[in-house]
Amino acid sequence: MLFNSYEFIFLFLPVAFGVYFFLNAKFSPLSAKIWIIFASLFFYSWWNINYLPLITLSILVNFFISQALMDKPRSKKFYLLAGLTFNIGLLGYFKYMDFFIKNLNWGFNTDIPLLHLALPLAISFYTLQQIAYLVDSYGGLVKERNFLDYTLFVTFFPQLIAGPIVHHKEMMPQFSSLEAKVINYKNIATGLLVFSIGLFKKVVIADTFAKWASAGHANTEVLNLLEAWATSLSYTFQLYFDFSGYTDMAIGIALLFNIKLPQNFNSPYKSTGLIDFWQRWHMTLTRFITTYIYKPFLKSLGKISFEKAMFATVFTMFIAGLWHGAAWTFVIFGILHGLAIAINHYWKKTKLKLHIWLAWFITFNFLNLSFVIFRAESIEKAINIFTAMFTGTFILNYRWYDKLKFLDGHIEFGAWMQHVQGDKYTLLAIIFSFILTLGLKINSTTIIPILQFNKLTLFVGTLMLTFSLLKLHQVSEFLYFNF
């Protein structure tokens, strides 16, 4: 079930919400908790019920290993190793096995058949969350041990499919808190408004760019210069509005149940460096990889030095790239970002100053180019787009010929944005998105504490919600569902 679907908005969500607070008020918080776990598993199974045994097994195994970690300190190394092997094994088998076989076949000229396993939904997200719980259990940092709270921490439907990647320390106390059990109109009003912003970002902005980005990536061999830039920028904006829209919806829905999810985006396209970017983009992934990959890996290298820290950074970003998907394009994306962060750290060490607009320009263009690799179906297709972006033919709209005919001979006139299925609005949408991502002082998360519930917010919010609901018939999946 998608957040941007009629069945979710008009059936699932009202029923889940209504029954949750009814059970809390008339029966017991325990029954309400069981209900929301059931609702979350139903939400998860809506796509494919075959995934249900896997997530259930993962929860049971991880919970019992974590209990053993806390109860049997003498053999905790063994249990941690067993837990990590189980989680990485599960992820490796379902997500990376075919990638591994393909490379094996290519490298050793073998002919091992591919398994063609369907990627279980959300496996990358719930595996990370549970690894964090295991590692913290090993380190003696876990206080909450209630099985239902743990199950809810993993399965809570607003964050289950594509994050934010929540930490047990911020979630499990909320599930046992009394505040979560009574209707709070401030949270409901805030949740509805944030949900509407997210829905608008997704169905109105991201889905508009999706059409152009997909067409461009399907026609990489024939793109001209402007079409190639339109393709790359369309995907850069699609990715941001799609994923941050999903996160806003998740944060908004969780607030209806009085649960606060962590911030995941903080105007990332305003970044003036790659270090800055990863502190603003998919912030909960950054938090996870810093705590559970970068720091332990750096520690394992012995005495810390700048060079070792940079090596650990590149290694961590390589893992982060691979986490996004089993393809070389993701590996290259991760390594490029790792190297760029290392260069950024080195630049900071030199104490040289760049003008803020130049720093932004370099950062944004690096991101835009790296997202071409991230989205491309193969490295060859990414190279096609890069070639067109820098050496392609400059073709202007033939409709402008009368006004610009003095340029004839220097540039070509022809069909406008033909290979990206674009129109006169493509350029406008890109300009509008630059204004939206760079020009506003606030964003959908920073607005939460200062929200005023007056006629203006009612008007703007209901307008966005109605407009988005009218566009729901053109549903498309969220990009991060694939990771």
Added chain:
Amino acid sequence: MNLKKWTLLYILIPLFLLVSIFSFNFIIDPYSITPYNILNIPNKFARDDR
């Protein structure tokens, strides 16, 4: 405006607008998408906006 009223209006206004738009489209059916012509309108739009 109190929060309860704001929240109720926030849910009801889009519902009212959606029901109105869908009803209007169904009753007028300007492009003859449905087989019904409740108001017996003799001339409707062609699908190419003529």
